[in-house]
Amino acid sequence: MTPRLFDLSSTWHLPAPPEKVWAIIADIDMSWPKWWPRCSFAAPLLRTEPASTSQEDILKATTAYLKFKASLGYTLTISIHPTTVITASEIEFDASGHLEGTGRVTLSPEAEGEATRMAIEWKVRPTQRWMNLLSPIAAPAFTAAHALMMRQGEKGLLRALAEGAASK
Template identity: 75%
Template structure:
């Protein structure tokens, strides 16, 4: 039996311009564990020689191994490897580890450019035997745990945005 595909979507509303959000979420040092509660590095970043020194190429030459502690008490370790980067709007990535599949993050500025909607899509399958065995009855609990973890990430990112410098956003013209 093939593991169930989880198609998970989240939308975060952030009170900052897309460039400021991008500077945090697309940081080449993958600073997520600094602002996302329940997120930590499972291993050092893997980085191969990039095609250029652009942020996009550095991100595409990087794989992050992150652990996420779910409210239900389990921890998932996920590798994230960007495959497409369009600054400051979109990142597509492959996911591996305890969840395998693909993901996408899209930033959509509001009409005035002062706030940003961040759409996050995950299409993943669990790789852990225990999770696959429990999925037929526990899928709603897994989905709820994911939603809570994402709300924690949104809250942490909002806090990081209030502490980030407002006058030094990423210049999209310098990133391919």
């Protein structure tokens, strides 16, 4: 049985220019756990020798191992490895671990560059046997848990953006 493909997308509207959003979501320390509730590091960052000292090359040489605690009580451990990085506009990555596939985050300016539309796409398949067995009946619950986790991430990013603005 081929594991079900989950094609998940989210759109966040953020009251900050793309450059400020990018500085938080694409920092070279991949510090999502600092602002994303229920997200933590599962292991230290793995970094190979980057092709240069540019942010793009450092990110492409980095793999982050993250744990996400779902509202349904299970924890997913995934690795995220950027494959394409276009500063302040797009990052694509491979995902592996409990979910395998790809993701993409695209930032687009809104409100004459004072706000950002952040489009997030995930195309992943679960690798855990229990998830694959339950997917035919539990897919709506898994999708709802993902949506809630994404809303928590959006709220965390909004707080991080507000704290960044307050500290300046």
